[in-house]
Amino acid sequence: MRIVQLANMYHARSGGLRTVVDTLGRGYVAAGHDRVLIVPGVKRSVAEDEHGTVITLPGTPVTGGYRMILRAEKVLDILEELNPDSIEVSDKATLAPAGTWARERGVRSILFSHERLGEMVANRTRSKSESLQKAAMRWTRKIVTWFDEVVATSAFGERELALAGATNIRRVPLGVDLETFRPGTGPGSVLMRATATSRPGVVCLVYAGRLSHEKNPQAAVEAVRVLRSWGVDARLDVYGSGSHYASLCRRAKGLPVTFHGHVAQRGNLAKHLAHADLVLAPAACETFGLAALEALACGVAVVAAAGSGAAELVSQDPGGLLSCRVVHGGARPGAGIAVPPTGPGMAAGVLELLTFPARERAAAARERASQFPWSASVGRMLAIHEGAERTVDAA
Known part of the structure; x- marks a missing residue:
């Protein structure tokens, strides 16, 4: 199965989002799937390694050194060439139209919700304007219908999606590398x-x-x-x-x-x-x-x-x-x-x-x-990509 991951605001210092996207991608490859990642950068490039293919498209600079792909058309053209079996979109803004592209072609589609859009807008604009919140909710109501499944990582993350009327929510808690992150035993621990x-x-x-x-x-x-x-x-x-x-x-x-x-x-x-x-x-x-x-x-x-x-x-x-x-x-x-x-x-x-x-x-x-190994997160996501029943959802 070819899985294409799409991510905006993906950066060397983007912390959580990059860790999630990369770790899931490595898990997909380890399970025998073909993984392609599309992200913004300074210029267009294609790189391949043991974790799959990474396609970088020119992105517009935004806050904090991050970049965004503002025109979905560039991404949709590449998706046509890649002919994926399933797509995973880690963006609720300009890359969300990939959901409708997938639906029109019978390609499975997953929206991975990394943030609550209303709160993100309020934080970025420093405004709790009611009109902005209503606009964010209208957009959320629209995009959740474009995807086969919407993934949230917690009950807190689910609430906004449920308020938007989403009935296709899956909860997939994230994981941690229990070998890298472990209790210290040396001086100073x-x-x-x-x-x-x-x-x-x-x-x-x-x-x-x-x-x-x-x-x-x-x-x-x-x-x-x-x-x-x-x-x-x-x-x-x-x-x-x-x-x-x-x-x-x-x-x-x-x-x-x-x-x-x-x-x-x-x-x-x-x-x-x-x-x-x-x-x-x-x-x-x-x-x-x-x-x-x-x-x-x-x-x-x-x-x-x-x-x-x-x-x-x-x-x-x-x-x-x-x-x-x-x-x-x-x-x-x-x-x-x-x-x-x-x-x-x-x-x-x-x-x-x-x-x-x-x-x-x-x-x-x-x-x-120890209750949150990355292997469990990868397993749940693969089951969703493969269209498994909701028994794979986290409690």
């Missing part, structure tokens, strides 16, 4: 520090992600300010780059916050995560929270924004701050907590999680991450 006597009471926090408005990194910085005002010796390491870098540096002035920039190698990021006491995931619009899952795999508990997809990964009550000692399904206590996505909210979550011993947090976090 959280478990080693838990038994050390030096620098008692220091709380090492990490934020890993894009430094942009929708990711809400300012809440992580403010959490440090609040914790220190409460007498907690909190430190924050920030891994990522983006348009908010300068403003965050100004906000963090006088605080023990260190900006390390983008970390290209996943293995290096894993080592940094494994040295944290806790990871902060303050993005309220996160539809899954891949960085949060990677932290869990490293044995590090996560303070997540209430109501987000990341909150579903870590908290007994993803809707808000409750004692995570109360067990009623989901993640084991100590893996994480859902809190209001503000400085005080994040700070309160940090204090709550620190009431669990480090080894207990590490075991709970790793146990939760």
